[in-house]
Amino acid sequence: MPGDPSPSTSKPAPxxxxxxxxxDRVFYLCLGILAGTYVLLLLATVAADLFYTTPGHLxxxxxxxxxxxSIRLSLLSCTLTTILSLWVAVPVGYLLARFRFPGRALLDAxxxxxxxxxxxxxxxxxxxxxxxxxxxxxERIFPxxxxxxxxxxxxxxxxxxxxxxxxxxxxxxxxxxxxxxALTLGCSRSQAFWRVVLPSARRGILTAATLAWARALxxxxxxxxxxxxxxxKTEVLPTTVFLELxxxxxxxxxxxSLLMIFAAVAxxxxxxxLGLPATHSHPPS
Amino acid sequence: xxxxxQVTVHxxxxxxxxxxxxxxxxxxTALMGRTGSGKTTLLEAICGLRxxxxxxxxxxxxxxxxxxxxxxxxxxxxxDGALFEHLTVRQHLSFALELRxxxxxxxxxxxxxxxxxxxxxxxxxxxxxxLSGGESQRVALGRALSFQPSVLCLDEPLxxxxxxxxSDICQVLADIRARxxxxxxxITHNRSEAERLADRILVLTDGHIESRSLRT
Numbered sequence: 001m002p003g004d005p006s007p008s009t010s011k012p013a014p015x016x017x018x019x020x021x022x023x024d025r026v027f028y029l030c031l032g033i034l035a036g037t038y039v040l041l042l043l044a045t046v047a048a049d050l051f052y053t054t055p056g057h058l059x060x061x062x063x064x065x066x067x068x069x070s071i072r073l074s075l076l077s078c079t080l081t082t083i084l085s086l087w088v089a090v091p092v093g094y095l096l097a098r099f100r101f102p103g104r105a106l107l108d109a110x111x112x113x114x115x116x117x118x119x120x121x122x123x124x125x126x127x128x129x130x131x132x133x134x135x136x137x138x139e140r141i142f143p144x145x146x147x148x149x150x151x152x153x154x155x156x157x158x159x160x161x162x163x164x165x166x167x168x169x170x171x172x173x174x175x176x177x178x179x180x181x182a183l184t185l186g187c188s189r190s191q192a193f194w195r196v197v198l199p200s201a202r203r204g205i206l207t208a209a210t211l212a213w214a215r216a217l218x219x220x221x222x223x224x225x226x227x228x229x230x231x232x233k234t235e236v237l238p239t240t241v242f243l244e245l246x247x248x249x250x251x252x253x254x255x256x257s258l259l260m261i262f263a264a265v266a267x268x269x270x271x272x273x274l275g276l277p278a279t280h281s282h283p284p285s
Numbered sequence: 286x287x288x289x290x291q292v293t294v295h296x297x298x299x300x301x302x303x304x305x306x307x308x309x310x311x312x313x314t315a316l317m318g319r320t321g322s323g324k325t326t327l328l329e330a331i332c333g334l335r336x337x338x339x340x341x342x343x344x345x346x347x348x349x350x351x352x353x354x355x356x357x358x359x360x361x362x363x364x365d366g367a368l369f370e371h372l373t374v375r376q377h378l379s380f381a382l383e384l385r386x387x388x389x390x391x392x393x394x395x396x397x398x399x400x401x402x403x404x405x406x407x408x409x410x411x412x413x414x415x416l417s418g419g420e421s422q423r424v425a426l427g428r429a430l431s432f433q434p435s436v437l438c439l440d441e442p443l444x445x446x447x448x449x450x451x452s453d454i455c456q457v458l459a460d461i462r463a464r465x466x467x468x469x470x471x472i473t474h475n476r477s478e479a480e481r482l483a484d485r486i487l488v489l490t491d492g493h494i495e496s497r498s499l500r501t
Contacts, residue, residue, distance in 0.1 A: 199371035
């Protein structure tokens with residue numbers, strides 16, 4: 001039948017040619033260049049520190065009593081800050097992730113304050129706060145400002161905010177179904193939290209602890225203002241770098257900087273190594 | 286027995302109003318309906334995981350409307366099993382029994398009994414990671430049955446399984462009912478699965494329940 005446009009006899013319509021898009025290689029190349037540039041910059045800064053100093057400088061720095069004191073105080077304060085941060089971040093993160101309540105958005109915004117505030121402002125605000133009469137009275141019994149507790153408090157202010165963010169994201173990723181099943185099995189809310197939620201969140205807790213520890217180790221601005229920079233008293237590693245730089249001892253400053261880099265890298269590697277087997281320890285059936 | 290009397294329940298902007306039905310003791314009832322019709326919302330309300338704004342829920346004659354989930358005597362198996370990744374299969378089976386402070390020898394006895402019955406005896410010391418879909422569902426069923434509830438609520442427990450495993454779990458469900466005489470309420474989208482297992486189908490359409498009997 002001439003002119004019959006039946007599907008069995010008609011030829012397929014010519015396809016519109018797809019406009020030629022950019023090559024995938026160019027796309028991957030762009031990604032590689034951008035990522036590579038940043039990684040190169042990071043490694044170059046570490047390499048610059050490494051080549052600036054010598055093992056002799058590092059050894060002399062490690063033998064210095066002031067630097068040994070600052071290493072000890074840094075380790076102690078960062079560990080205490082991490083414990084305190086987790087103590088607060090776990091319940092606050094859980095609260096924000098699981099419950100809807102009046103003022104939740106406001107609480108969320110308030111918890112971001114330490115992240116967005118300039119570090120010096122945090123230190124100054126702490127200093128002013130501890131000049132208020134009730135806290136001044138407390139300081140007569142238990143000195144905080146310009147003493148070791150002020151270092152922990154200054155570190156905690158910032159580190160805890162990061163830990164809260166991490167814990168909130170962790171709990172948001174955990175399905176509430178597990179808690180619900182635990183409730184039907186006979187758990188109370190708190191039993192479900194301790195027996196089911198917390199063990200499931202252990203990798204997130206480890207990440208929050210790492211982040212809090214690393215943030216605390218690098219904290220300087222609030223400590224300078226709130227704790228001062230007194231040798232062998234409120235001297236943590238960033239304070240040492242500052243003090244050594246201020247007297248022109250660049251070699252010692254670089255040596256301590258390297259120590260901080262090694263400590264941060266060691267913590268990251270340790271936590272990632274410890275954390276990974278949790279999901280890969282059981283062979284698939 | 287489960288009975289709902291004029292139950293109203295809200296889930297965000299969605300709500301089910303004045304739903305009433307009764308599921309006799311020892312029966313297997315399939316709850317069906319389109320996606321988004323409120324089947325899971327209703328099941329959550331029965332299990333105590335979602336508050337009801339009106340009406341009453343009865344389990345074995347007791348008003349459990351305000352009772353916490355753990356005191357309703359209901360076993361709950363969600364779609365994905367929701368196994369606890371940090372616990373072994375053995376710990377899953379003993380979880381509810383430890384909460385009820387059963388003596389250790391009774392716990393061991395119950396775990397052994399369940400593991401043989403549900404063919405979990407070879408994987409008792411494994412964790413959920415790496416278990417097959419069928420094994421995971423059997424563990425979830427064992428965990429829900431461990432404390433001998435009078436009602437078992439299943440939320441599409443077979444939907445993610447392949448045909449062969451699905452058939453196995455269907456057999457397990459039939460076996461559970463035959464052995465224990467438990468009342469089963471089972472959400473499913475699969476009519477043949479409902480017809481194979483259930484005595485009765487409840488169809489949820491536009492917030493209304495329609496009951497269809499499958500057995501005479």
